[in-house]
Amino acid sequence: MNNLVFNEKKKRDFIAIGRIGVDLNANEIHRPMEETETFTKYVGGSPANISIGMARLGMDTGFIGKVSEDQFGNYILNYFEQDGIDTSNIVIDQEGAMTGLAFTEIKSPTDCSILMYRDNVADLKIDPQDIDEEYIRNSKVLQVSGTALSKSPSREAVFLAIDYARKHDTVVVFDIDYRPYSWRSEEETAIYYSLAAEKSDVIIGSREEFNIVESLTMPKNENDQATAQHWFDYNAQIVVVKHGKEGSTAYTKEGESYDIKPFPVEVVKTFGGGDAYASAFIYGLMQNWDIDKCLEFGSASAAMLVASHSCSDAMPTVEEIEVFIKEKKEEYGERVAST
């Protein structure tokens, strides 16, 4: 068991708000994108990937967002609906906005980059008027992606969604998801990330991401425990700090901490692991599992994703994760992901 309480009277398990786009993944990999000839399209964007992950894990899932009124917008809606994700709160833009694109370049398993098309992007046009208080009231969890704070009116829509969530006891999970290209300055980033994090129950980010968030209020802090305590002084119950292949640590307001390491896999690319981790970790919290079991589940799902070609299509089911963990433990020993 863990320290979060999910209101079981709420009908829907999980909704996310924020970035939703199309990934175009190089088919000919291990070369620069200049030499890539063809691309395969997938649904992408961190909160979209997490939502697909939650749906695959059997959760009743919905999404708050905005897509373009074109073939790519249609594609996203179709894909979500096929996965059983509720799209009633995804608005179709009427002002000529575009679906964001992410062209992936995989030069080697550890040298990956993304070429983003984010100008005039539909997901950042979600407006406070698009936010339905009832939709948020009826969900156990609201997952917020920090990139959605980078521009108005999406920024205001997120603050309103968080206010509704707090008002109605919907657990707020804040995934920092920092993408520098969307922001005007580091100061602006720190200010809005802080305002959102102060109102969140669960905060997930890498050490580098927390450094950005704390750059004005706790400059030069590298202490994860201090970071966690800073947010516990506001409304946080759980703070997860990630250190890449070194593993990650979950801190609780009660003063405990839990570590996890990555599972050993043959890595295809560096993308998508974090979204799989988040979805499986939140899933575990919602099952009222102990936090170390949640972390193991998250870490396993992350490992499965970085070994695959997509960031969304490859999201595993509960059974697939369980089989994966079982196999890895048989191969590497029971404490394969322990620190």
Place this chain on the structure above:
Amino acid sequence: MNNLVFNEKKKRDFIAIGRIGVDLNANEIHRPMEETETFTKYVGGSPANISIGMARLGMDTGFIGKVSEDQFGNYILNYFEQDGIDTSNIVIDQEGAMTGLAFTEIKSPTDCSILMYRDNVADLKIDPQDIDEEYIRNSKVLQVSGTALSKSPSREAVFLAIDYARKHDTVVVFDIDYRPYSWRSEEETAIYYSLAAEKSDVIIGSREEFNIVESLTMPKNENDQATAQHWFDYNAQIVVVKHGKEGSTAYTKEGESYDIKPFPVEVVKTFGGGDAYASAFIYGLMQNWDIDKCLEFGSASAAMLVASHSCSDAMPTVEEIEVFIKEKKEEYGERVAST
């Protein structure tokens, strides 16, 4: 005495952040502006007026803001310096921004309007990088004008200033100062006003202004006590709700409330009274006066202003307010401004 604690170790009494501009007041009044032939220039803008008010009351006063690099910017700096207001944290814009203008039209004492020039305005270009943590740490009070929240980067500069104030025990006084022309939508207004008000120690506004701030979270509320309690649940200690010529009420977190009515004067115009009220009321709080005495002082200063031609130049001294109160009480009785 009142429920606020001002840290006496801080050197400066009062600093304000926000709007600062030039008023051009019609000399030929009681006619439409089309027929006005000449205008007299004054320093203007709510927090600028309040700062001038504080300086006239003998407080060690400073200002955080941005002015244009032209004759009007110079004029504002000169005027402040002549009044002894510290201008070390007023930045001179280098990007071609303009000082905001307010042309006043006084058709009759109760039919006044303002023609604003606020495009590309310097005061809204103040940037988080212009905010000096030490300057805020060294002041007993930070007064925030809500209009400064209406646009980036001023919006972010204000949130950062408030964070520094809270971190260093500087009392945050939030004057709602709602001006619809600066904002994109009422939703946006409500969201940012709420985020600022949640972090403020003293909140001052009219009933109509509080309705805007609460439009998403407490729609249709007209109950001043409920308004006050909403903000006491965050960080507020005192909430003042103004009802124009009906008077105003100050609520304290301890559950008390105090009423005041306007002093009788021959009104020249409707502008500027609120700024005089705010400066004299805050002055009283800083003298550790009882709240009803603070209110009387504020109400007297407001009455003096609406009977004059400017919103800044006419700000009275302590002695002038005391004489005014004494004379009014002699003329109308001791309870002239009591409800």
Place this chain on the structure above:
Amino acid sequence: MNNLVFNEKKKRDFIAIGRIGVDLNANEIHRPMEETETFTKYVGGSPANISIGMARLGMDTGFIGKVSEDQFGNYILNYFEQDGIDTSNIVIDQEGAMTGLAFTEIKSPTDCSILMYRDNVADLKIDPQDIDEEYIRNSKVLQVSGTALSKSPSREAVFLAIDYARKHDTVVVFDIDYRPYSWRSEEETAIYYSLAAEKSDVIIGSREEFNIVESLTMPKNENDQATAQHWFDYNAQIVVVKHGKEGSTAYTKEGESYDIKPFPVEVVKTFGGGDAYASAFIYGLMQNWDIDKCLEFGSASAAMLVASHSCSDAMPTVEEIEVFIKEKKEEYGERVAST
């Protein structure tokens, strides 16, 4: 007589398109604007001044432009109507644009400057859809102010107006009226000024202004005759190059040139002379006067303006100019303005 033919079947004498605003002239002069206490308002903007000048000279005058929907817009319309200028093609903006302001600073008769408010300015919002082909077809002259080329959609509106004028034998008078603050770059300026000048019958500008216009096609040219010839190769009939107090020269396509010097007056300010010059010079051309008489009339009107406080209100009548010339010749000799 001169080399221009004005179609006498057209009902209206003169229409101008472009800048129209409010001047706020310092009343306390011979000091920096910081120390100016009051300002007097006048209608302003080069083509507006020229139009007022033409109306005072008895011409049937109209204007194509856009004004703000506020007191200053009303004031301009009222003023024009009192002067008998047709306002049927002045559009009232509905999108929140502002009337441009020009605060004048007169430190000394030769040290004058202007503080302009030109952000979001109504006159640059005139749109091709606001241009009425019949209105232009029915006028003998279309006067174009170059500043109207500085931004879309006014830029396109001017090109359309010029096309209609050429199509219908309306004489196009192009006043360069270069104001650097409106333009993005000198290259942009040169390109659009050239496109307009190529289609104009009369071009008026200072040597410095022609240098800007020719900066890409005839860089470093300082030869007025070469300038004139360049435009005669397109559609120009008359080119006037001004050299400030040194006087100015009118060149004709037939190869003649005529010089004029300023009349001696006690100068109050440097503004407004050019607009008076343009209106009286065009008036003379329309009377079929010889060019040297047109120049003398223009120079006289210019001298009268720089000796007065406003740029519009002081525009003289024919009789007033005639009296002025007569008096100056009596005082200084017949060749007072000859070179």
Place this chain on the structure above:
Amino acid sequence: MNNLVFNEKKKRDFIAIGRIGVDLNANEIHRPMEETETFTKYVGGSPANISIGMARLGMDTGFIGKVSEDQFGNYILNYFEQDGIDTSNIVIDQEGAMTGLAFTEIKSPTDCSILMYRDNVADLKIDPQDIDEEYIRNSKVLQVSGTALSKSPSREAVFLAIDYARKHDTVVVFDIDYRPYSWRSEEETAIYYSLAAEKSDVIIGSREEFNIVESLTMPKNENDQATAQHWFDYNAQIVVVKHGKEGSTAYTKEGESYDIKPFPVEVVKTFGGGDAYASAFIYGLMQNWDIDKCLEFGSASAAMLVASHSCSDAMPTVEEIEVFIKEKKEEYGERVAST
């Protein structure tokens, strides 16, 4: 022979200015894009395609344009260099602009559409300062794509390039290439297209495109001969009006006209034919061929392109076009493309 004179002293045969981007062509065709799984990337954009066509035809070719500083920009430069196209006047953007994308959807050979990504696009950021007078002076032909007129600063860069071309006897070929998504209004389009067409030697466009260009000056004209005459009154020597599968007609200033019909082929898609037509037609003019032979060559190249998957990679050589014409005449008779 034809009525154009190309200055043989100029070293380079052909340069184009304007749009340059990446096409992403659906691999799984005959279905909506929502169901397309993979895309193949090609260089695209009308003037880029024409330049590739000219290079394949053996012409010494260069390009004036701007590309993004990323993998797609590199890809375009690499592709041009492999085709022997001079890239010395292609600027690499330093301000975060993106290469334009065109995702093609081929539902059926006659039902094709394009999903464009054109926000913040690099090709429209080419600036007058990027235009090298010598580069234009040294080329026999400057081909201008009308889309480059749709936004500043590209618009001004094109006007400057045309001015340099006229000054130095470089033949200006203007391809209307109207794409409504780039323009603010039809009025704006008509105004700038006219200003450019007035200065062009050869103008190529469809009937629908000429209707847009003439919408203000010759509204409702559907007469191709009247269209041609309108531009001959300015500087045009040849005007080509295209009527899709009905064929097209070339008019000369001398009063002649020549018709051509499409060659019969199995059409894969409707894109790219016009660019092949333009390159082969201009090639023919530069060989001093009779105009009917130029048209046949253009029509043949167009037919070859619409039967292929790309708009650039499939551009044919002279020999390939000659073989194609020979085979079609053997199959369908000598007058296969005659009207």
